[in-house]
Amino acid sequence: MAKNDDPNLLKKIIAHAKEYGFVFPSSEIYDGLSATYDYGQYGVELKNNIRSYWWKAMVQMNENIVGLDASIFMHPTTWKASGHVDAFNDPLIDNKDSKKRYRADVLIEDHIAKIEAKINKEVDKAAKKFGNDFDEKQFKETNPRVLDNVKKIDDINSRFKRDLEEEDFDDLKLLIEELGIADPISGSKNWTEVRQFNLMFSTELGSLADGASKIYLRPETAQGIFVNYLNVQKTGRMKLPFGIAQTGKAFRNEIIARQFIFRMREFEQMEMQFFVKPGTEMEWYEHWKAKRLAWHKALGLGEDSYRYHDHLNLAHYANAACDIEFDFPMGFKELEGIHSRTDFDLKAHEEYSGKKLQFFDNEEEKSYVPYVVETSIGLDRMFLAVLTSAFQEETLEDGSSRTVLKIPPVLAPIKAAVLPLLNKDGLPEKAHEILDELKMSVNVQYDGKDAIGRRYRRQDTIGTPYCITVDHQTLEDNTVTIRERDSMEQRRVSVKDVVNEIEEAVSIKALLRSVN
Numbered sequence: 001m002a003k004n005d006d007p008n009l010l011k012k013i014i015a016h017a018k019e020y021g022f023v024f025p026s027s028e029i030y031d032g033l034s035a036t037y038d039y040g041q042y043g044v045e046l047k048n049n050i051r052s053y054w055w056k057a058m059v060q061m062n063e064n065i066v067g068l069d070a071s072i073f074m075h076p077t078t079w080k081a082s083g084h085v086d087a088f089n090d091p092l093i094d095n096k097d098s099k100k101r102y103r104a105d106v107l108i109e110d111h112i113a114k115i116e117a118k119i120n121k122e123v124d125k126a127a128k129k130f131g132n133d134f135d136e137k138q139f140k141e142t143n144p145r146v147l148d149n150v151k152k153i154d155d156i157n158s159r160f161k162r163d164l165e166e167e168d169f170d171d172l173k174l175l176i177e178e179l180g181i182a183d184p185i186s187g188s189k190n191w192t193e194v195r196q197f198n199l200m201f202s203t204e205l206g207s208l209a210d211g212a213s214k215i216y217l218r219p220e221t222a223q224g225i226f227v228n229y230l231n232v233q234k235t236g237r238m239k240l241p242f243g244i245a246q247t248g249k250a251f252r253n254e255i256i257a258r259q260f261i262f263r264m265r266e267f268e269q270m271e272m273q274f275f276v277k278p279g280t281e282m283e284w285y286e287h288w289k290a291k292r293l294a295w296h297k298a299l300g301l302g303e304d305s306y307r308y309h310d311h312l313n314l315a316h317y318a319n320a321a322c323d324i325e326f327d328f329p330m331g332f333k334e335l336e337g338i339h340s341r342t343d344f345d346l347k348a349h350e351e352y353s354g355k356k357l358q359f360f361d362n363e364e365e366k367s368y369v370p371y372v373v374e375t376s377i378g379l380d381r382m383f384l385a386v387l388t389s390a391f392q393e394e395t396l397e398d399g400s401s402r403t404v405l406k407i408p409p410v411l412a413p414i415k416a417a418v419l420p421l422l423n424k425d426g427l428p429e430k431a432h433e434i435l436d437e438l439k440m441s442v443n444v445q446y447d448g449k450d451a452i453g454r455r456y457r458r459q460d461t462i463g464t465p466y467c468i469t470v471d472h473q474t475l476e477d478n479t480v481t482i483r484e485r486d487s488m489e490q491r492r493v494s495v496k497d498v499v500n501e502i503e504e505a506v507s508i509k510a511l512l513r514s515v516n
C-alpha cells in the first residue's frame, strides 16, 4: 500500500505530533479551540528551520530581494483598497437538521470529485480488461458512460461559475438541491439559503470612550508589503525588478477548518512580492513557478509528491495564477500559490491613499506603477507536508517495528543526541564535553535515561538524524559511535572529527547551492 493510501495516515500524524511534542491543540486544558494549534518544543524548531530555509533561499540568496516585518494591524482602508472588505467572502450554507455549516462551493466541488472518481473507476476497469492494448485517451473520448459523466461535470461547472460570478445564491442553492447533495455527516438534504460570509476577523482599536474604530486582523501578509513598497524602494535604492519578502501570522475566519494544521483560523504565511516592469510579468511568473518547485523538490520529500494546478478561473486582480499542490494524506491540495497580480494592488492603494506608488524608469525616462508576481506559501501547510513525507512505520529485520520521522537533516528539530552508554565511569562527563562543543553550532540533546536501544527509538520518533554514543572505548581512544537514523548503521569516529562531521551533514549550504 502506498503510504498516502493509508486512510488513517492523517490521524496517525496528528496523534504522533501531539505525543512527541510537535503540535498540541490550542488551550487544550479547556478542551481546545477549533482550528487553532500550538507548536510544541520540537514543532517550534521544525517550523523555525522551514522558515529559515525559505528566508535564506529568498532573501539571502537573491541580491534583489529584501525582507520586511510589517504589523498585523493595518489602517482599515488597506482592506477596502485590496478588495477584502467587499469581496473576501465564502458562500456558506447550513443544514437545518444536523445544524452543521458548510461552504456551498466545497459541497459542489466534492460532488464533482465523486463524478471524477466514477470516471477514474471506469478507466481502471477498462485498463485491467484490455491490458497492454489499452488506449486511455481513446477510451475517454469514446466510452458513453465516461462522456456522460464529463458532460455532467462541465454543466455543473459552468452553472456554478456563473452563480459565483453573478452572486446568484438562490440558483446556487437550487443547484445543490438538484444535484441531490446531502449533508456528508447526517445524510439530510434539508438546506438553508446560501449566504455570503466575510472571512476577516475584526476588532476595535482604542477604547469606546475615544470613539474606537473597527480594524481587522490581516487575512494575508501581502498588503503589508504593498503599503511599504515606496518606503523600501526609496530607502533601499531598489531598481526593478526587485522583491520584498515577509513571513508572519495571517487570520481567516474559515467556515470549515478541519484537517489539522492544513486549514487553520490563525496561520503563518511566507510571501514574496516581486515588482517588475509591466509587460515582463509573464516571464517572471514562469521564473518563479519553476524556482519555487525547485525549492520544494530540493528537500527530497518525493519527486512525485508535487503537481502544478493552473487556475482557469482567475481572481479579478490576476492575469495568471497557479498552485503548487502537494500529495497530503487527504490527496493533492494547495501548498503554495504563484500569482501574477498585475498592478491591481499598487493602483488601488494609490487611489485610496492619494499617494503615488510608482517607479521612475531611467531608461524610459518615465514613471509607472510596477506589476507584481507573488509567491505565497503557508508555513503550517509546509510543516504538514514535511511530516507527511517523514512519518514512517517500519518493520525491522528482527521483526520489531519502529516509528521514525525521516525529516531532512537540515530541517530536523534536534540534529544530534549525545548518549552516554552508562551513567557512570566518567561517561556522562565525556558526553557533556562533546555536547558543549556541538551546541555552539547545532541544536543537540543529552539523554542518559533507559537502555540505549530505547533511546535510539526515542530519537527516531522526533526525527534526530544522528545519535552519538559515548562508551568505555571513548575514554581509551577518544572515539564515539555515530548511529544514523535512516539506515540505523553505526560507525566509529574520532571525537575531534565528530563536530565537523555533524555540522557538515546538517548544513544548509548544500541545499541552498542546489536551488541557487
Ligand code: ATP
Binding pocket: 220, 252, 254, 261, 262, 263, 264, 265, 267, 268, 269, 334, 335, 336, 337, 376, 377, 378, 379, 380, 381
Ligand atoms: P485555499 O484555497 O486552500 O483556501 P487560498 O487559495 O485561499 O487557499 P491563498 O490566499 O493563496 O490561499 O494563501 C496562500 C497560502 O496560504 C496557501 O497556499 C496556503 O498554503 C496558505 N493558507 C491559506 N489559508 C490557510 C489556512 N486557513 N490555514 C493554513 N494555511 C493557509
